[in-house]
């Protein structure tokens with residue numbers, strides 16, 4: 252089909268929640284490049300919004316998935332699967348979590364984490380149900396996760412929202428402390444706010460939240476949907492902060508493009524879930540688990556985390572030079588390969604111009620350019636992006 256025909260068909264049949272998308276029809280990908288149906292190549296600094304950690308058509312992931320497709324896609328969680336058990340062990344061995352549960356999306360993982368926090372206190376006969384989250388946070392699009400999200404634009408047309416969520420300023424320990432009541436079950440934060448503008452937590456903030464939670468006897472939940480699975484140069488962002496959460500959630504990069512999410516919890520918390528408390532038809536099916544298992548293995552065995560740190564540091568240096576050079580560029584923020592560039596001009600316009608030059612990038616809010624490339628990009632790819640930005644910002 253011609254590009255125009257695809258776009259017209261989409262407009263005729265798909266609910267218009269994405270408005271006018273970027274006008275390209277993507278067909279295939281390889282490495283850090285995507286190709287549209289007119290054969291145009293795009294250097295990818297978006298990675299499907301932090302999903303394609305190993306880029307496209309990664310040989311090991313592709314091979315493992317093909318083999319799994321030939322064997323078994325799905326048969327329900329009524330039965331055991333070797334690949335699911337192996338993934339659970341790998342996730343637990345690589346993190347501070349002791350038990351895991353699988354879902355299909357970030358929102359579903361966060362819902363599960365919130366349910367587990369509530370159940371943990373129910374088990375102790377305590378009526379603690381409230382979750383404190385941060386202003387400008389983003390936790391998903393289901394009713395509970397928009398209630399958890401600290402941005403009214405996602406909430407206002409969907410009231411009444413589920414009760415039990417409170418928002419306190421990010422990086423503000425005093426605000427978090429003040430928000431705690433007798434009903435508080437947990438504090439849930441992103442170690443780096445993604446959609447909210449690429450705002451990293453200060454170390455003292457996360458460490459302080461840990462202390463606050465310990466003192467109040469409540470749980471600390473990290474939403475690592477965007478930061479997890481190598482994005483920041485650590486397998487999980489909490490590792491860079493030296494703060495262990497009681498529960499943390501993963502999605503996006505976990506399956507390198509296969510929809511799979513997870514939440515992990517410390518043993519004492521995880522044991523609150525009893526048979527029948529939680530479930531998911533598709534969650535953790537063999538194909539999803541194979542994708543996650545192979546992705547994690549490649550990230551760990553190929554030392555991808557070292558590359559993320561190295562290329563991320565180089566990337567930041569180059570962007571810092573743009574801050575020096577252009578009055579429209581205000582600040583570089585982020586960690587590893589989760590990077591925001593604050594501008595004082597319309598960030599979407601810059602993304603559009605980058606697209607015209609064959610580079611894909613993202614925004615976070617109106618003024619922040621956001622880069623979430625595959626974790627396998629090289630300094631040469633960074634140079635190409637910087638060259639394009641140099642052209643665009645000059646105009």
Ligand SMILES: Cc1ncc(COP(=O)(O)O)c(C=O)c1O
Pocket residue numbers: 355356357358359361389390391392441445446474475476477502503
């Ligand atoms: C931090 C965070 N939490 C949750 C979500 C929701 O994930 P999903 O869209 O897979 O439901 C996102 C998605 O952008 C996210 O960045």
